[in-house]
Every structure is written in C-alpha cells, then in structure tokens.
Amino acid sequence: MTSQLELEKLVSIGEKLGLKGVELKQFLDDERDKLKQERDEERDRRAKQRAIDAHEQEEDRQRQEKIEREKAKQLEIQLKIEEAKQAQAEAQAQIGNGGYHGNGSAARSRPPKLPPFNQEKDDIDAYINRFERYATLQGWDRDTVWATSLSALIQGCGLFEYSSLSLEDSKDYDKVKQALLRAYHLTADGFRKKFRDIRPAHEDTGTKYVTKLKNYLHRWMELEEVTTYEQLQDIILREQFLNSCSKDLETFLKERKPKNITTMGDLPINM
Template identity: 30%
Template sequence: MTQEDDIEAYLTTFERIAHACKWPKEQWVIRLAPYLTGQAQMAYSNMKIHESGQYDLVKEAILRRYNISEETYRQRFRQLKYSAADSPREVFTHLTDLYKKWMKPELKTHQQITETIVMEQFIKILPEDISSWVQKHRPNKAEKAISLAEDYLLAKKDAGRHTRRFQQSQVQKPLLDHKQKRKTMPENRILWGIFFLFMKILWCYPPQKNRLYQHSR
C-alpha cells in the first residue's frame, strides 16, 4: 500500500482476494497489517489490543481516520447520478455496494435498518435550522435525533421569551418616564406658584427701614 492508493479500493481489493483464497476471517488482520502505511497504519497502531484482531473494527478505524463513515456512504447513495459511461448493471451494483456500506445489513436487524431510514427522512423534513442542528451532532439513534430537535425548539422558545421581555421593558420604560413627569408637574407648579406669590408680596409691601436709621435722619 502506498500514500497514493485509494484506501476504500485497497480494502475492497483485499477483501475480494481474501474471499477468493478462502482465508479465515480471523487471519485477515494478520495478512493486512504488514502492508498498511501512513494514516491507515497510524489508525491500526492506535487501536486497543483486544480490538486490533477484529477485521471489521480495524477497517472501521482506518476509514474513520480518512473521515469516511456511514454518513459518507449515505450521502453518496443519495447523490449518485446515472452516467452514460456506466451500464445500468454497473450503476445498480454501485448503488447496492453503497447501500450495504451505509446500512451494514449483515450487522443490523430489520428494525435497526428501518429506524435508520425513518430517521433520515425525519431529519430531512425538519425546518432547515433544526435539521442543520441535528445533523451537526450526527445522531446514530432515532431517539437521539428526536431529543436534539426538542432541545433546539425549547432553547429557541426560551430565547424568544427573553427577547419579548426585553422589548416590552423597552416599550414600558418611556411610559413610566412619562407618568413620572406628569406626577412631578403639579408639584413644580405649586412651588412656582409659591415663589411668584412671595415675590408679589415683596413688591407690594417692601420691608420697613430700620428704626435706628430713621431716628438718625
């Protein structure tokens, strides 16, 4: 195996040779490991010892290292287009291969496969913002997908409630200020009235001069 090799094509070729040679599956890792290089070798060396002898787990770890997962195969399955360069049989075979890599029917029950298909459609029909949120967390169970959608809606509802409260407080603030002004206006009028009355009294009745001053005159 070289750095330029397509890891998926390499593993597929290895599996076909293993089947053709009728190697026991327990020996597949032993025969594959010496030829791994680069990222594939790194993925294998980082595995736990008790898992590194199981081919399916080794394959999954290697593909994960290359960012290839069930979601990758699901997208390829849904996005595959018919090409005139391929025969109908080749296209059908390719679709079947992608489906098996996505669903892994040999490892899942009928109920698990049904749940996967229904969950995919469930996420697809959600509103765009909720769907993006759920897909971001890559749920592998329907219950997890449902919980993510419910949590998002709850958080969105709480955010909307806080926004409305803030807006209401901004609307009520001018009203309260206006009421406060109206409340203080009568008090100001009374004070000004007293002031003008006092000035009028001073004007009409000036204070008498000091008697000592008059006597000196």
C-alpha cells in the same frame, strides 16, 4: 508606622521651613501620611511582582510539563508505528512463506498479489473492497487471517490509525477496517451521502452501477451497525425526518445526536 528617626527628621525639616505649633503638627501628619502611602504602594508593588513571578513560574512549569507530555506522546506513537511495521513485516513473511490456510482446509493459499495501499492515488473503500474479494477467493479465514493480511498492505495515516489499536483489536478485522475508514474520514454519514448522490458514470453498465450502489449501502449500514429490520427502519425514518427540516433545524438536530427516531421526535422543536 513612622520611626523615631524619621519623625525627628520631619521635625527638623518643618522647623527649617519656619513651621511651629499647629502648622508643624499638620506638616508632620501630612508627611507621615505620605510615607505610609509610599510604604503601602511599595508593599502592593512587591506583592504584585511576587504574584507575577509566581504566575510566570507556574506557566513555565506547565509549558515544561506539556513539552514532556508531547515528547512522551511522540515516543509512544513512534513505538506503536514501529510495532505496526514489525507486525507488517511478520505478516508479509508469513504470506511469503505460504503460511495462510483456507477455511479449515490444509491447502496453503498463494501470496496476495495486491499492491500496498497508496493514499495518494487509491480510494481506501475501493481498496478494502478489492482486498475482501481477494481474501474470499483465496479462502482465507476471516477471523485469523484477514486483519493481519490487510495491515501488511497499509501505509501512511492508515498505518498510524492501525498502530493506535490495542493488540486485541488489531486482530479483529472489522475493527481494523473501521479504523482505516476513520483514518480517511469515511463515516456512516459519508457513505450515506455517497449512496444518495452517486450517479452512473458514462462508462457504467447497469450491473456496474448496481454494484456501486450496493457497496455504498452496505458500507453505510455496516458503519451504522445495522443488523435488524427495526434498526434499518429507524435509520430511514431519521434520514427522512432530517430531510423534512430546514437547514437550521437539521443542524440543531444533528448536533443533539439523537439515538433513534423517537428521541429525535421528542426534542423540543417546532416543525
């Protein structure tokens, strides 16, 4: 709305321009419209600027919160790694003191002669297989000794994965082993492919090749958590079903992650 002072100024300007009557009135109306438009534009500009400022402030707040979360996460990871290292040190000390017993026997086991796992040159699956064989020969109790002993030998990203386990899970050998296999991207499907694709090496004997086949099959079934004939049957049927599909259909089915062959067959597809 035009103030009295602004109106008087406009009248004075119009009269200086020689405007009178209807022409002066039209001039005043036009100028008032211009002033109103300028005020509206200024109000909109300020509102937009306030919105931009508020948005930038919100982004700054979110960035700061993200930084704080990352710091907290890194601190938590570091603490877990330190806890894992401490657990390793305690396990190594216990091993060095001959503190592990066999399956119910009073005889103390000898310290493990296995070198620590080296992720630059060792295969984690082969390393775990060697560890299990050694632990079995030493007569270590699987439920109370294996998890701690294996954790004492792990380094690198395997140690990080181990440190992410809860205290209870870190005592469970099977959960520790699965965590380590995940850390190095060895999944059920990965072992399935190894089992299907492996061919005898030039230096392999028949016995050695059979051992490799058994190991890959065992790892595959273990990670699939197969414990019954029906589960084994379902795994084989699903694999054969996928092998019968086109690549596009195979990808489609894998993305849906059907839990069993019946669910897979019930999906809306055309073979």
